[in-house]
Amino acid sequence: MNATADRILDVGQELIQTGGFSAMSFQDIASEVGIRKPSIIHHFPTKAELGVAIIRRYRDTFASQLQQISKDPAKSSWDALEFYFSPFLFLASTPDKVCLCGALAGEIPALPEVMRVEVKQFIEAHQRWLEEILREGVELGELVLIDSPKSLSRVIFNSLQGSLLVRRSTEDVSQLKDLINAMRKLVKSDSSIQQIR
Amino acid sequence: MNATADRILDVGQELIQTGGFSAMSFQDIASEVGIRKPSIIHHFPTKAELGVAIIRRYRDTFASQLQQISKDPAKSSWDALEFYFSPFLFLASTPDKVCLCGALAGEIPALPEVMRVEVKQFIEAHQRWLEEILREGVELGELVLIDSPKSLSRVIFNSLQGSLLVRRSTEDVSQLKDLINAMRKLVKSDSSIQQIR
DNA sequence: TGTAAACTACCGAACGGTAGGTAGTTTGTC
DNA sequence: GACAAACTACCTACCGTTCGGTAGTTTACA
Numbered sequence: 001m002n003a004t005a006d007r008i009l010d011v012g013q014e015l016i017q018t019g020g021f022s023a024m025s026f027q028d029i030a031s032e033v034g035i036r037k038p039s040i041i042h043h044f045p046t047k048a049e050l051g052v053a054i055i056r057r058y059r060d061t062f063a064s065q066l067q068q069i070s071k072d073p074a075k076s077s078w079d080a081l082e083f084y085f086s087p088f089l090f091l092a093s094t095p096d097k098v099c100l101c102g103a104l105a106g107e108i109p110a111l112p113e114v115m116r117v118e119v120k121q122f123i124e125a126h127q128r129w130l131e132e133i134l135r136e137g138v139e140l141g142e143l144v145l146i147d148s149p150k151s152l153s154r155v156i157f158n159s160l161q162g163s164l165l166v167r168r169s170t171e172d173v174s175q176l177k178d179l180i181n182a183m184r185k186l187v188k189s190d191s192s193i194q195q196i197r
Numbered sequence: 198m199n200a201t202a203d204r205i206l207d208v209g210q211e212l213i214q215t216g217g218f219s220a221m222s223f224q225d226i227a228s229e230v231g232i233r234k235p236s237i238i239h240h241f242p243t244k245a246e247l248g249v250a251i252i253r254r255y256r257d258t259f260a261s262q263l264q265q266i267s268k269d270p271a272k273s274s275w276d277a278l279e280f281y282f283s284p285f286l287f288l289a290s291t292p293d294k295v296c297l298c299g300a301l302a303g304e305i306p307a308l309p310e311v312m313r314v315e316v317k318q319f320i321e322a323h324q325r326w327l328e329e330i331l332r333e334g335v336e337l338g339e340l341v342l343i344d345s346p347k348s349l350s351r352v353i354f355n356s357l358q359g360s361l362l363v364r365r366s367t368e369d370v371s372q373l374k375d376l377i378n379a380m381r382k383l384v385k386s387d388s389s390i391q392q393i394r
Numbered sequence: 395t396g397t398a399a400a401c402t403a404c405c406g407a408a409c410g411g412t413a414g415g416t417a418g419t420t421t422g423t424c
Numbered sequence: 425g426a427c428a429a430a431c432t433a434c435c436t437a438c439c440g441t442t443c444g445g446t447a448g449t450t451t452a453c454a
Contacts, residue, residue, distance in 0.1 A: 004403080019306040022219055025439070038442085039404050047440065096306065106303030108365045109216040109293065120366045127367075146343065151379045154372055155356050162359025163351070168305045169317045170324075175351055182348045186383075201429080222413065235416085236430050244414065 005043045007033050013054045017097045021051055022110050048112035051104075055118045058100050059125065066129060077137030081187060084130060085180050088160050092176040098164040101126065106165065127157050134187065144188040156183050202240045204230050210251045214294045218248055219307050245309035248301075252315045255297050256322065263326060274334030278384060281327060282377050285357050289373040295361040298323065303362065324354050331384065341385045353380050 044050035131153035137143030212221040241247035328350035334340030
């Protein structure tokens, strides 16, 4: 139904992930979608509202996928963690793209206030979820951590974000995959490994 | 001597670290320094050249501090690592500022080509140096690592960069200090700690 | 069922503002 | 007098946004 609005969101998100929100212009989106600039404003009255719509759609999609896997009794904490890594592993094959929240976090000062609020909530949700996976894994005896769930969830989240950003300038494509492997070492499912206090 | 040029570089760097290169304008710098816009262009003909000058000055300063500490026989690898963390600990008390290379890495696609080259070299130098501290620490028996020097240096560098970026939106000021503590746990100077293979 | 009102999707043209950058001129100091 | 440093004035390009208007579809009601 809202085919045009969806395409605008698709193209907009792609442009944010490759070039950032500030660099994304209505003109760029219009050219890609095949309509004129004011037609975008018909669907999304301001650039800020378009930005908010893109974030909300992404977050909602992610949240529902999240729900699905955490409610599945056949999935372990390790599976959940691997699921958390999967979008980043996918990004590892698209050298010039970063994840949406990382791209937006990188230009927080230049963002309209409404978007800053949205980005903050988005990042906090990500961190909470990862922390919960780790905490539950420890409680169930499925995971052995090198550090506290809270501290380790920050390390993993921050290094994933940092890696995506840094990778774009170093053009070292293997770095992201290496990093995820390193993260797996910090979270052991093999309980024979000695835990560091 | 070049008092004005230096002030332009100072203000420019400050603006990049707080708002990014794209958001920084000649007008902003001029207002802060107390001169007119074309006077900046007199010292730095293009915005790209100003950007390159800022990066080069930062890198050269950092490199010489780096030389000093690594040549001092009284300093251990652990001291060198703490020195590496020190600028980040300083940034921990300035909530809206990120480090220069992180700010620039975040907007690589929007940067002029000459600056992209400079940023790439800057980041690679940082990573190489950190890796060298760790490698030397292991060889001297001063450090016990949770992972290989190369892999761990990436984890530390990426998570520091990511943390600065993320922190600006979450406004969680303690997160950076927590992270550095977590990093210290991944690199142990206490050899009684069991090393994970 | 006919028809007028309302709505949706889109368009061309233009506005106010800001960006980086240029040309030419004045000022201050060896 | 030479020259660097600073100035005023101006340019082009592009940004998000607004305006006025055009089709085509849907809705409301006599």
